[in-house]
Structure formats: C-alpha cells, structure tokens
Amino acid sequence: DTGVSQNPRHxxxxxxxxxxxxxxxxxxxxRLYWYRQTLGQGPEFLTYFQNEAQLEKSRLLSDRFSAxxxxxSFSTLEIQxxxxxxxxxxxxxxxPRTGQYEQYFGPGTRLTVT
Amino acid sequence: KQEVTQIPAAxxxxxxxxxxxxxxxxxxxxxxxQWFRQxxxxxxxxxxxxxxxxxxxxxxxxxxSLDKSSGRSTLYIAASQPGDxxxxxCAPYTNAGKSTFGDGTTLTVKP
Numbered sequence: 001d002t003g004v005s006q007n008p009r010h011x012x013x014x015x016x017x018x019x020x021x022x023x024x025x026x027x028x029x030x031r032l033y034w035y036r037q038t039l040g041q042g043p044e045f046l047t048y049f050q051n052e053a054q055l056e057k058s059r060l061l062s063d064r065f066s067a068x069x070x071x072x073s074f075s076t077l078e079i080q081x082x083x084x085x086x087x088x089x090x091x092x093x094x095x096p097r098t099g100q101y102e103q104y105f106g107p108g109t110r111l112t113v114t
Numbered sequence: 115k116q117e118v119t120q121i122p123a124a125x126x127x128x129x130x131x132x133x134x135x136x137x138x139x140x141x142x143x144x145x146x147x148q149w150f151r152q153x154x155x156x157x158x159x160x161x162x163x164x165x166x167x168x169x170x171x172x173x174x175x176x177x178x179s180l181d182k183s184s185g186r187s188t189l190y191i192a193a194s195q196p197g198d199x200x201x202x203x204c205a206p207y208t209n210a211g212k213s214t215f216g217d218g219t220t221l222t223v224k225p
Contacts, residue, residue, distance in 0.1 A: 004157075031211065042118070042203050042215030043158070056212055091157060100146050100165055101207060105158040 002026075004106035006092050012112045013082055020078045021109045025094030031101060032075050034067055035091040036060065037108070043091055049075060082113045116141045120204060120216035127194055128224050135189040135219045137204035142182050144206040149178050149189050152201045152218070161202075162189070194223045 005024045013019050025032050030051050035043035046065070047057045051072035061067075064082075069075040079086055089110050093103040117140045127133055137147075146165050150158040162178040164171045164187065170179050177190040187204055201220045205213040 033211075033213070035215075040217065042205075042217045045212050045214065048211050050211070093158075100163055101211070102146075102160060102163045103148060103205075103207075103213065104160060105150075107157040110155075 004092055004094055004104055006090075006106040006109050008109060009107060010110045010112075012114065015082055015084060015113055017082055018078065018080045019082060019111065020076050021090055021092075021111075022074060022076050023092030023094075023106060024074045025092070026096075026104055028096065029094035029104070030072065030097040031095040032069055033093045033095075033103065034075070034077050035093070037089045037091055038087075046077075079111075082111075084113050087111055087113045116206060116208065116214040118204065118206065118214050118216035120202075120219050122219055123217065124220045124222075126222040126224065129194060129196060131194050131223075132190070132192050133194055133221070135191070135202050135204075135221070137187040137189070137216055139185045139187075139204075139206045139214070141206075141208070142185050143208065144182065145209050147178075147180055147187050147204060147206045148213070149176075149187075150203045150205065152203060154201075158203065191221075194221075196223045196225050199223050 033048040034046040037043040049069040064080045089108045091108045093105045095101040149161045164180040175192040201218040203218040205215045
C-alpha cells in the first residue's frame with residue numbers, strides 16, 4: 001500500500017492556460033474525492049466518485065472545471081482557461097468500499113496561476 | 115448546508131501541557147467525523163475517525179469525543195510535545211459522501 005499519489009506536485013501556469021492534475025488512489029479504494037484548499041482555510045469539497053460514477057459535484061466546480069475517473073482507477077481534474085483565483089492546493093483523497101469511509105489524503109498539487 | 119467551526123483558531127502552549135481543541139457543526143445528520151493533522155504545505159494525515167454511534171475514540175495520546183445531537187466534537191491531546199505543532203482539522207462526513215472541513219486550529223507547542 002503506497003498511499004494516495006498526486007502529480008504533479010507543483011504547477012505554475014499563465015492565466016488562460018489549461019492544466020490537468022492526476023490522482024492515483026490507494027488500490028481497491030472505490031471512493032475518490034477532490035478538494036481545493038487556499039491558505040489559512042480548510043479544504044473545500046469539489047467532487048467525489050464512487051468507482052467511475054461522479055456522484056456529487058460542488059457549485060464551486062464551475063464550467064471550467066471537469067473531473068473524470070475512467071475505469072474507476074485514477075482520476076484527473078482539469079481546469080480550463082485558468083484564472084488567478086484558481087491558485088490553490090488541490091487535494092485528492094480516497095476511501096475504502098467497506099467500513100467507515102475513512103479518507104486518506106495525497107500530498108496535493110500546488111497550482112500557481114501568474 | 116453543513117457549517118463547521120473550530121475554536122480556537124490558534125493556540126500556543128508549553129511542552130507537557132494537556133489541551134482541548136473544539137469543533138462544532140450545524141447539521142447533526144452525519145455518518146462519521148474525522149480529525150486530521152496538517153503540516154505546512156503538506157497533505158492531511160488522519161488521526162482519528164469517530165462513527166456516529168460512538169462517543170469516544172482513542173489513539174495514543176489523542177482522545178476524540180463526539181456529541182452528535184449537540185453538534186460538537188473535541189480532540190484532547192495529552193502531554194503535548196513540540197512535534198505536535200501543526201494545524202488540526204475536523205471534518206464531519208454525511209451519508210451523501212461529502213466531508214465539510216473547518217478552518218482548523220493551529221497549534222504551537224513550545225519546548
């Protein structure tokens with residue numbers, strides 16, 4: 001069990017560019033979550049998947065944001081036409097199919113939009 | 115809409131002191147509640163998970179309690195150490211599969 005991994009760890013992009021982040025959950029975890037965290041605040045829920053189905057999506061996830069989880073394994077989060085307000089830490093977590101849905105977090109991807 | 119408040123926002127204590135961190139939430143229809151630790155610039159590390167049917171959960175020097183009906187949870191840290199310095203976050207989890215986080219309590223333990 002290698003834990004949740006996220007790539008890249010850091011991304012600097014210019015305003016207007018598209019970016020894509022990847023999350024690899026703990027193997028056999030069927031639930032996967034995306035959060036966004038800005039400095040001094042707690043993580044804000046963006047979306048979650050059970051297997052390949054996206055079951056809930058926050059209003060924070062505007063039309064420029066999209067997430068996928070093909071085949072119920074890894075997930076990608078894409079931001080189109082980035083804005084400076086998108087600068088944040090993007091966190092991914094996964095939880096197992098049984099038990100109490102304890103969430104295990106990855107190290108995050110730090111996005112800076114210049 | 116679930117709202118989570120953590121008090122105090124920051125806390126500084128000398129090494130060896132026992133301390134309590136507070137978490138309150140507005141919607142008591144939760145499935146569980148998780149406490150996390152976050153070091154600067156890092157991801158979150160799970161400390162304790164309390165099921166909605168439980169009142170307490172313990173791990174080493176940490177003890178978390180849950181009063182679901184009043185919308186409160188506390189994290190008790192015994193004999194604090196400088197290595198405990200971090201931000202502590204609580205997150206109630208609903209049946210809809212969604213966690214709502216507070217903004218955390220930043221703890222500094224001075225040697």
